[in-house]
Amino acid sequence: MSITVVGSIAYDAVHTPFGSRERMLGGAATHFSLAASLFGTVRPVGPVGGDFADREMAVLRTRGTIVDDVQVVPDGTTFFWAGRYGWDLNSRDTLDTELGVFGEFEPQLSDAARNCDVLFLANIQPTLQASVLDQCTNPRWVGLDSMNFWIDSARRELVEVIERVDCVVLNDDEFRLLTGQASLAAAAREILALGPTAVIAKQGKYGAVLFTSEGFFALPAYPLETVIDPTGAGDAFAGGVAGYIAAQREREVDHTMLSLAMAYGTAVASFNVEEFGTERVARLTLDEVNGRVRDLHRMTQFPHPSPEETLA
Amino acid sequence: MSITVVGSIAYDAVHTPFGSRERMLGGAATHFSLAASLFGTVRPVGPVGGDFADREMAVLRTRGTIVDDVQVVPDGTTFFWAGRYGWDLNSRDTLDTELGVFGEFEPQLSDAARNCDVLFLANIQPTLQASVLDQCTNPRWVGLDSMNFWIDSARRELVEVIERVDCVVLNDDEFRLLTGQASLAAAAREILALGPTAVIAKQGKYGAVLFTSEGFFALPAYPLETVIDPTGAGDAFAGGVAGYIAAQREREVDHTMLSLAMAYGTAVASFNVEEFGTERVARLTLDEVNGRVRDLHRMTQFPHPSPEETLA
Numbered sequence: 206m207s208i209t210v211v212g213s214i215a216y217d218a219v220h221t222p223f224g225s226r227e228r229m230l231g232g233a234a235t236h237f238s239l240a241a242s243l244f245g246t247v248r249p250v251g252p253v254g255g256d257f258a259d260r261e262m263a264v265l266r267t268r269g270t271i272v273d274d275v276q277v278v279p280d281g282t283t284f285f286w287a288g289r290y291g292w293d294l295n296s297r298d299t300l301d302t303e304l305g306v307f308g309e310f311e312p313q314l315s316d317a318a319r320n321c322d323v324l325f326l327a328n329i330q331p332t333l334q335a336s337v338l339d340q341c342t343n344p345r346w347v348g349l350d351s352m353n354f355w356i357d358s359a360r361r362e363l364v365e366v367i368e369r370v371d372c373v374v375l376n377d378d379e380f381r382l383l384t385g386q387a388s389l390a391a392a393a394r395e396i397l398a399l400g401p402t403a404v405i406a407k408q409g410k411y412g413a414v415l416f417t418s419e420g421f422f423a424l425p426a427y428p429l430e431t432v433i434d435p436t437g438a439g440d441a442f443a444g445g446v447a448g449y450i451a452a453q454r455e456r457e458v459d460h461t462m463l464s465l466a467m468a469y470g471t472a473v474a475s476f477n478v479e480e481f482g483t484e485r486v487a488r489l490t491l492d493e494v495n496g497r498v499r500d501l502h503r504m505t506q507f508p509h510p511s512p513e514e515t516l517a
Numbered sequence: 518m519s520i521t522v523v524g525s526i527a528y529d530a531v532h533t534p535f536g537s538r539e540r541m542l543g544g545a546a547t548h549f550s551l552a553a554s555l556f557g558t559v560r561p562v563g564p565v566g567g568d569f570a571d572r573e574m575a576v577l578r579t580r581g582t583i584v585d586d587v588q589v590v591p592d593g594t595t596f597f598w599a600g601r602y603g604w605d606l607n608s609r610d611t612l613d614t615e616l617g618v619f620g621e622f623e624p625q626l627s628d629a630a631r632n633c634d635v636l637f638l639a640n641i642q643p644t645l646q647a648s649v650l651d652q653c654t655n656p657r658w659v660g661l662d663s664m665n666f667w668i669d670s671a672r673r674e675l676v677e678v679i680e681r682v683d684c685v686v687l688n689d690d691e692f693r694l695l696t697g698q699a700s701l702a703a704a705a706r707e708i709l710a711l712g713p714t715a716v717i718a719k720q721g722k723y724g725a726v727l728f729t730s731e732g733f734f735a736l737p738a739y740p741l742e743t744v745i746d747p748t749g750a751g752d753a754f755a756g757g758v759a760g761y762i763a764a765q766r767e768r769e770v771d772h773t774m775l776s777l778a779m780a781y782g783t784a785v786a787s788f789n790v791e792e793f794g795t796e797r798v799a800r801l802t803l804d805e806v807n808g809r810v811r812d813l814h815r816m817t818q819f820p821h822p823s824p825e826e827t828l829a
Contacts, residue, residue: 222699293699387534387605389722390742410701411723414737421816425726425735430702464819498822504733505817507776510810 206245208451209318209344210237210444211337212327213307214251214265214275217482218287221294223433229482230261232284233327233350236437239486240444240473241325242268243494245451247444248318250274250337252306254282267487274318281306294435295410314340323451325443326370328352331362338369346450346458348372350443356383364399371458372403374443380406390416403463405446407439413467419460424467425505427475427497434481441477441486445470445494465498472497518557520763521630521656522549522756523649524639525619526563526577526587529794530599533606535745541794542573544596545639545662548749551798552756552785553637554580555806557763559756560630562586562649564618566594579799586630593618606747607722626652635763637755638682640664643674650681658762658770660684662755668695676711683770684715686755692718702728715775717758719751725779731772736779737817739787739809746793753789753798757782757806777810784809 217231234249241247247270257277265272287301312333324344326334328351338347347370355363356379363383367373373396377389386392393404393416404416410432412425449466450458472494476485529543546561553559559582569589577584599613624645636656638646640663650659659682667675668691675695679685685708689701698704705716705728716728722744724737761778762770784806788797 293693381605388742388744390740394742408723411720412735412737414740421740422819423724423737423740423816424819425724425737428702428726428733428735430700430706432700461820465822468819468822495822502819502821504735505819507734507736507780507814507817508773509814510777510780510807 206451206454207317207321208241208245208247208323208325208447209250209274209314209321209341210234210241210247210325210327210447211250211312211334212237212329212440213284214249214253214257215284215286217436218285218301219434219436219481220289221434222290222292224481226481230264231286231436231482233437233440235265235483236440236477236486237325237327237444237447238265238270239267239483240441240470240477241448241451242270243445243473243489243491244448246271248274248315248321250312250314250318252276252278252281252310254306255279257283264483264487271317273315276310276313278306281309288436290435294432312337312340322346323447324348325447326350326366327440327443328355331355331359331366334366335362338366346371346447348374348443348447350374350439351379353379353382367396368400370401372405372463373401374405374407374446376439377406377408380404389414390421405463405467407442409435409438413442413471415460415463415467417460417463422460422464422467424464424471424501427471427501428504429475429479432478435478436482438474438478442470442474445473468498468501469494471501518763518766519629519633520553520557520559520635520637520759521562521586521626521633521653522546522553522559522637522639522759523562523624523646524549524641524752525596526561526565526569527596527598529748530597530613531746531748531793532601533746534602534604536793538793542576543598543748543794545749545752547577547795548752548789548798549637549639549756549759550577550582551579551795552753552782552789553760553763554582555757555785555801555803556760558583560586560627560633562624562626562630564588564590564593564622566618567591569595576795576799583629586627588622590618593621600748602747606744624649624652634658635759636660637759638662638678639752639755640667643667643671643678646678647674650678658683658759660686660755660759662686662751663691665691665694679708680712682713684717684775685713686717686719686758688751689718689720692716701726702733717775717779719754721747721750725754725783727772727775727779729772729775734772734776734779736776736783736813739783739813740816741787741791744790747790748794750786750790754782754786757785780810780813781806783813
């Protein structure tokens with residue numbers, strides 16, 4: 206039931222129509238870990254600088270997350286990202302990106318991190334994702350995220366890692382960019398042909414969809430009247446998906462399991478966006494998550510058109 | 518089981534990455550009627566010019582659609598729209614709009630059209646929608662569509678019609694434009710407070726969502742590898758929804774019925790976009806539609822987290 210995730214641990218400056226945070230804990234591995242820690246033991250792998258405060262490290266330790274693989278570089282500075290969201294939160298401008306210690310990062314996993322059941326390669330340079338995958342002994346399930354920057358600048362390396370993982374989790378548009386296919390279904394078919402058994406496309410406020418050899422599954426986002434800060438929603442979603450899978454222990458990760466895992470990911474992500482940064486998920490309970498998974502189940506039900514009822 | 522729809526009957530010039538049509542049958546009332554005629558007797562209300570060909574009138578008559586309320590203005594020209602879609606079909610530019618006979622249209626319904634069970638006010642000037650609603654005797658269910666142009670130029674008139682209908686069917690962004698609410702859930706709450714018992718937001722390739730006093734329902738679009746021409750998909754969706762409701766005769770139109778109606782609308786719309794204009798739906802069968810409704814049911818299933826299985 207142990208989960209290893211490699212990715213950024215960061216300070217974020219975020220401006221939304223509802224307020225601002227000048228320097229809050231962020232990063233893909235952070236949001237993923239907070240979410241996954243609801244389901245199992247998480248080991249985030251990533252570098253921070255000497256400026257990384259004890260207070261933030263304590264948040265990272267939420268629900269027993271083990272920070273032994275967080276590399277502290279005393280004379281470096283933590284990865285920093287600044288962004289501003291538009292009025293409806295659908296667009297965002299990156300105002301600043303400072304790689305800091307991430308520029309020199311070479312992951313070296315502890316034995317415990319290598320022996321994980323579930324491995325998630327969050328959005329970092331594809332060669333580093335490959336290095337982490339090389340170091341892990343035999344994870345039961347491996348997921349991967351990436352972004353347009355790597356698709357443009359390191360496509361070959363990215364495809365080589367994709368060939369080795371079980372599930373690719375990208376944004377809708379990134380699948381199109383990666384494959385050149387206008388149709389998401391066609392893009393997913395191409396990715397499945399590379400080796401992965403599952404493709405999950407994140408669609409932001411519209412939800413997420415799954416493609417496997419068993420078929421197609423779609424799940425809406427949890428409907429919210431107020432979204433405060435969308436930062437990290439995709440990573441929290443991935444953390445919920447991977448966490449749910451880890452909690453299923455030895456069971457085969459099939460289409461059905463992935464669909465329920467997506468409901469857990471969606472529920473956690475919905476809490477993530479209701480406050481800034483990690484604030485809400487840091488105090489989230491599994492009971493609360495279960496409540497929204499049951500809500501999602503109800504919200505997606507419609508009567509089966511039985512043969513007798515079928516219009517003809 | 519009779520359905521009246523008022524809206525445009527048009528000639529469309531459409532350019533997509535997959536081809537072009539210089540002058541094909543289109544218009545909201547057309548696409549709606551083709552879809553709804555799978556479920557009941559449809560009477561489209563709208564004007565055409567002397568240039569409207571018998572061949573197009575014959576297509577409009579598909580599956581028994583009654584064209585007695587199509588007003589032929591011999592010395593006028595049929596409404597014309599020309600548009601070009603981008604490579605991924607998500608954006609489109611309007612190249613030309615010629616109102617023609619639509620500029621002087623004053624709907625006068627036949628007695629049969631007035632006595633409809635289900636009335637759909639497709640996208641036309643709100644005062645004309647009100648006039649048609651005034652003429653109908655006592656429809657069991659009334660739906661309404663509109664567009665950004667009327668929201669901007671005739672907001673008060675539009676809101677006055679909205680207050681009198683059962684269900685508002687708009688695009689996602691149009692609900693935000695109409696209410697000024699960034700959150701669709703908040704926008705829907707505002708619209709429901711005006712009088713309608715249901716709000717359906719069309720989300721294009723992402724599907725559609727429903728808000729009623731009973732709750733929220735979301736349905737994905739039917740996954741397609743190839744989309745040829747998205748024109749009229751929203752109208753075909755509305756025709757499927759209204760048609761399904763009409764076929765349910767006396768039954769109360771509640772949240773559950775609307776959710777299955779949306780599945781029928783989604784299925785019909787998915788066929789609509791697989792060929793140009795009305796080409797595919799003109800030869801569509803209810804058996805084919807039923808097949809995709811069953812597919813959609815399967816594609817949205819995930820295991821209910823029962824109390825014993827719930828993670829804790």
